[in-house]
Amino acid sequence: MKNSISQIKKALIEKKISVGELYDEYLAKAKSGNNNSFNLVIDRENNISSINDSQNRYDNGNPLPLDGIPLGIKDLFCTKGIRTTASSKILSNFIPNYESFVTQQLLNDGSIFIGKNNCDEFAMGSSNETSYFGPVINPWKNKNSQKDNLVPGGSSGGSAAAVAEGSCVASMGTDTGGSIRQPASLCGIVGLKPTFGSCSRWGIVAFASSLDQAGPLTNCVEDAAYILNSINKHDFNDSTSSNHQREDYLVDINNSFEKKIKIGIPSDYLEDVSDDILNQIDNTKKALSKHGIEFVDVKFKTTEYALSTYYILAPAEASSNLARYDGIRYGVREDGESLDDIYLNSRTKGFGDEVTRRILIGAYVLSAGYYDAYYRQAQKVRRLIKNDFQRILNEVDFILTPTTPNEAFKIGDKLDPISMYKNDIYTVPTSLAGLPGISIPSGLSKNGLPLGVQFIGNYFEEKSLLQLAALAEKELSFNE
Amino acid sequence: MSNNWEMVIGLEVHAQLKTSSKLFSSSPNQFGSEPNENVNFIDSGMPGMLPVMNFGCIEMAIKTGYALNFKINKHSVFERKNYFYPDLPQGYQISQFEFPILSEGYINIESGDNQKKIRIERAHLEQDAGKSIHDIDPKYSFIDLNRVGTPLLEIVSYPDLSSADEVINYMSSLRQLLMYIDVCDGNMQEGSLRADVNLSVRKKGQELGTRCEIKNLNSFKFIKQAIEYEFQRQINIIDGGGEIEQNTMLFDTSTGETRAMRSKEFSHDYRYFPDPDLLPVNLSQEQIDKIKPLVGELPQDKLNKYLDNYSLDKDIAKIIIAEKQNANLFEKMISESTVKPKFIAAWLVGDIFAFIKENNLEVNSLNDKTKDITDLLRLISDDVISNKAGKEILPKVLNGEGKPSELVKELGLEQVSDSGELEKIIDEALVGEEENILKFQGGSDRVLGYFVGKCLKATKGKGNPKLINKILLERLKK
Numbered sequence: 001m002k003n004s005i006s007q008i009k010k011a012l013i014e015k016k017i018s019v020g021e022l023y024d025e026y027l028a029k030a031k032s033g034n035n036n037s038f039n040l041v042i043d044r045e046n047n048i049s050s051i052n053d054s055q056n057r058y059d060n061g062n063p064l065p066l067d068g069i070p071l072g073i074k075d076l077f078c079t080k081g082i083r084t085t086a087s088s089k090i091l092s093n094f095i096p097n098y099e100s101f102v103t104q105q106l107l108n109d110g111s112i113f114i115g116k117n118n119c120d121e122f123a124m125g126s127s128n129e130t131s132y133f134g135p136v137i138n139p140w141k142n143k144n145s146q147k148d149n150l151v152p153g154g155s156s157g158g159s160a161a162a163v164a165e166g167s168c169v170a171s172m173g174t175d176t177g178g179s180i181r182q183p184a185s186l187c188g189i190v191g192l193k194p195t196f197g198s199c200s201r202w203g204i205v206a207f208a209s210s211l212d213q214a215g216p217l218t219n220c221v222e223d224a225a226y227i228l229n230s231i232n233k234h235d236f237n238d239s240t241s242s243n244h245q246r247e248d249y250l251v252d253i254n255n256s257f258e259k260k261i262k263i264g265i266p267s268d269y270l271e272d273v274s275d276d277i278l279n280q281i282d283n284t285k286k287a288l289s290k291h292g293i294e295f296v297d298v299k300f301k302t303t304e305y306a307l308s309t310y311y312i313l314a315p316a317e318a319s320s321n322l323a324r325y326d327g328i329r330y331g332v333r334e335d336g337e338s339l340d341d342i343y344l345n346s347r348t349k350g351f352g353d354e355v356t357r358r359i360l361i362g363a364y365v366l367s368a369g370y371y372d373a374y375y376r377q378a379q380k381v382r383r384l385i386k387n388d389f390q391r392i393l394n395e396v397d398f399i400l401t402p403t404t405p406n407e408a409f410k411i412g413d414k415l416d417p418i419s420m421y422k423n424d425i426y427t428v429p430t431s432l433a434g435l436p437g438i439s440i441p442s443g444l445s446k447n448g449l450p451l452g453v454q455f456i457g458n459y460f461e462e463k464s465l466l467q468l469a470a471l472a473e474k475e476l477s478f479n480e
Numbered sequence: 481m482s483n484n485w486e487m488v489i490g491l492e493v494h495a496q497l498k499t500s501s502k503l504f505s506s507s508p509n510q511f512g513s514e515p516n517e518n519v520n521f522i523d524s525g526m527p528g529m530l531p532v533m534n535f536g537c538i539e540m541a542i543k544t545g546y547a548l549n550f551k552i553n554k555h556s557v558f559e560r561k562n563y564f565y566p567d568l569p570q571g572y573q574i575s576q577f578e579f580p581i582l583s584e585g586y587i588n589i590e591s592g593d594n595q596k597k598i599r600i601e602r603a604h605l606e607q608d609a610g611k612s613i614h615d616i617d618p619k620y621s622f623i624d625l626n627r628v629g630t631p632l633l634e635i636v637s638y639p640d641l642s643s644a645d646e647v648i649n650y651m652s653s654l655r656q657l658l659m660y661i662d663v664c665d666g667n668m669q670e671g672s673l674r675a676d677v678n679l680s681v682r683k684k685g686q687e688l689g690t691r692c693e694i695k696n697l698n699s700f701k702f703i704k705q706a707i708e709y710e711f712q713r714q715i716n717i718i719d720g721g722g723e724i725e726q727n728t729m730l731f732d733t734s735t736g737e738t739r740a741m742r743s744k745e746f747s748h749d750y751r752y753f754p755d756p757d758l759l760p761v762n763l764s765q766e767q768i769d770k771i772k773p774l775v776g777e778l779p780q781d782k783l784n785k786y787l788d789n790y791s792l793d794k795d796i797a798k799i800i801i802a803e804k805q806n807a808n809l810f811e812k813m814i815s816e817s818t819v820k821p822k823f824i825a826a827w828l829v830g831d832i833f834a835f836i837k838e839n840n841l842e843v844n845s846l847n848d849k850t851k852d853i854t855d856l857l858r859l860i861s862d863d864v865i866s867n868k869a870g871k872e873i874l875p876k877v878l879n880g881e882g883k884p885s886e887l888v889k890e891l892g893l894e895q896v897s898d899s900g901e902l903e904k905i906i907d908e909a910l911v912g913e914e915e916n917i918l919k920f921q922g923g924s925d926r927v928l929g930y931f932v933g934k935c936l937k938a939t940k941g942k943g944n945p946k947l948i949n950k951i952l953l954e955r956l957k958k
Binding site: 078 | 521524525526527528529530531532533560562564566569570571572623749751752753756757758759
């Protein structure tokens with residue numbers, strides 16, 4: 001039902017549809033706003049020159065790689081002249097005068113932005129319930145409880161819901177501890193977090209600098225490769241951007257592997273999980289075994305430490321990264337009697353509860369007397385987690401895990417922060433290791449809700465990771 | 481009695497590096513621009529902006545490492561020092577903390593007649609903050625972010641200094657070295673070099689006392705005043721039975737007093753941690769070695785050279801090496817002429833520097849006049865003109881009013897060095913002076929001066945005094 005980028009491009013080339021008509025079609029859905037997946041949509045008039053330029057390139061027979069493709073952009077990417085809020089009150093009036101590196105690449109390749117996707121405030125959340133602009137609703141319904149509104153996951157929940165509801169062809173998200181993969185899984189779409197250092201962080205509102213990574217949320221694996229081809233480039237303005245040679249991720253994506261592939265399944269990830277989740281792993285195993293892929297048990301030594309390590313390091317970095325939102329130079333300022341009052345009022349009223357909580361945790365773990373026990377210790381454990389992954393990836397080509405421990409839950413269901421944090425239990429270790437991970441839909445739960453599995457590859461091996469995901473996708477595809 | 485008391489001082493000197501752009505952004509690093517002119521998205525802390533290290537700052541730090549006898553660390557780490565202030569847009573200052581680029585250096589300073597080694601604990605790179613201006617408007621403060629991100633090298637000494645004079649000597653030696661290796665312009669008024677003074681007092685021979693830190697002193701005068709005031713303040717407290725509180729102090733330049741800015745209980749917890757936006761600085765030995773030739777001759781090298789090769793007096797040599805531009809001017813003149821270095825040096829620190837001072841000039845502004853200057857000095861040292869005539873012509877030469885030889889002719893200042901002519905004048909002068917001649921022969925040397933004066937007057941000042949002296953002596957001894 002949903003068209004892939006290559007199908008849409010074919011229709012545009014064959015003039016079955018114009019760029020403007022395509023835009024209107026998606027815009028209408030985005031504007032209906034049933035699921036609150038956009039913080040802002042861009043009217044046709046405001047994109048008219050992009051639409052015309054794109055159409056001209058099709059008419060002249062020289063379209064760009066993503067020409068005319070309507071994309072959603074997580075409201076964490078700074079977009080020149082377009083309000084960028086990070087779904088926070090404190091940035092609710094902020095219009096950047098610059099374009100993030102990643103979105104600039106997408107514009108250079110001809111894509112057209114349909115709007116800014118809702119997300120958790122400053123990307124802090126796993127259910128998209130922390131947004132200043134209200135929660136996003138998962139387009140999927142529990143077949144046993146149709147009236148319930150479910151979360152789309154987070155923090156890129158607006159992106160995932162928008163792709164799933166068909167209001168954009170693909171959306172750019174960011175992933176710090178699972179923020180692309182987890183909502184992709186809960187919304188039944190594909191989400192790729194590239195290796196840390198692949199895609200420049202320049203112009204993305206920072207959450208945790210050593211973990212943040214941009215990546216696509218798409219309807220299919222091939223679309224993820226299209227987007228990755230555009231955004232995966234070295235950037236001198238990001239000191240952590242890798243300058244390795246990039247590959248064309250579309251070449252070979254539909255070919256089978258030439259060498260024998262071995263995939264490890266961490267048995268410790270599968271203790272105490274529901275049958276729904278176990279079924280996903282079994283389905284995937286069965287599907288890929290048909291292609292001669294071998295599966296082996298692997299065991300991590302560090303899994304139990306990953307979540308606490310993450311919830312020390314990410315808030316520590318966030319507490320410092322968010323210090324610039326002080327109401328002085330831009331954003332929303334609340335008045336006060338003194339300078340300290342201005343800071344206090346602007347930040348107290350400007351940030352929501354979850355963001356405040358993480359700033360406090362972060363300031364605490366960096367404080368004199370606590371630094372060694374928390375931050376320094378967590379850095380050491382992070383190193384061990386990296387080594388743990390390296391050890392296993394020396395034995396196997398990929399690792400297969402569930403993406404999430406559960407299906408989409410009801411909005412308002414998880415009020416306790418710790419149980420919310422546990423939603424990222426399968427995605428956080430990969431983020432700490434800086435490895436690439438992709439979530440693809442693998443089946444439906446007993447309640448008829450989508451679930452996904454995650455493939456993890458070695459550093460900068462997105463090409464073979466996409467190839468594997470594409471292979472699995474063919475076997476596992478389901479339609480609503 | 482403050483006689484039994486001694487002060488113990490450590491200095492934190494902030495030197496602004498002379499790079500063309502800032503430490504982590506490409507905006508220009510220059511003083512005196514319009515407010516907020518040299519500010520880009522990184523400097524103003526806009527969302528999503530990332531720092532990119534300017535390697536020129538690392539090179540300057542390495543040069544400093546060589547000049548101040550530091551261990552140059554191959555591994556250093558930029559960390560974030562977190563605090564809120566409106567002139568700190570990021571909400572943190574990027575600085576080096578646990579792993580600085582330089583550690584364990586020293587310089588030798590003069591202390592009385594002796595040399596004293598001052599050990600330096602570390603030097604690290606960091607960003608400067610912007611400026612808050614509170615005196616434009618009664619209600620609002622104004623912020624100028626031009627200085628945000630300017631590269632600073634913070635040089636932290638051990639508490640090896642024990643008097644205001646030593647501190648001044650240390651600070652001026654540092655300033656001289658940093659200017660020699662061309663990493664800092666040394667302009668204290670513009671804030672290119674500022675010091676925080678950590679001072680404690682103790683009875684001689686006793687344990688270290690509690691220290692106070694006087695922040696942000698930007699002139700030698702203020703440093704001296706602040707130290708003297710603070711020294712006495714601490715002694716008075718202890719003598720009065722009190723205890724010193726560890727405080728951060730401000731020096732009030734209008735009253736000459738120090739006062740507490742914040743006490744330790746209110747001190748910040750800066751929550752340092754490695755900046756995840758930046759990679760650690762990892763230098764290879766080759767990268768470090770490559771910088772060494774760029775250090776050039778240091779003041780001590782020049783001093784030795786001037787004393788050994790040019791036979792200058794130590795006092796004169798020191799004046800010349802005090803600033804690199806002096807030494808450059810001096811060495812340019814030596815390389816361009818055959819006039820004796822010692823003769824050039826005497827004129828340089830005398831009349832030439834006096835001229836520069838009087839006319840408020842930069843020493844560098846004479847760099848294109850060195851040929852004329854040495855031509856003039858050659859005329860003097862060859863006795864073509866007198867010393868006095870030389871002094872008369874020098875300002876005209878420095879003002880570019882003409883070539884020395886032309887000026888000599890124009891002004892008729894050429895010396896009479898023709899002995900026949902001089903003999904005639906001397907003989908005339910001696911007529912009727914029999915009494916004085918007898919006095920001279922009787923042993924009165926004073927009379928010689930009288931005769932020289934009389935003969936010079938007869939030549940209208942143009943007679944070569946040395947020659948007159950010589951001929952007179954021959955005549956008088958007869």
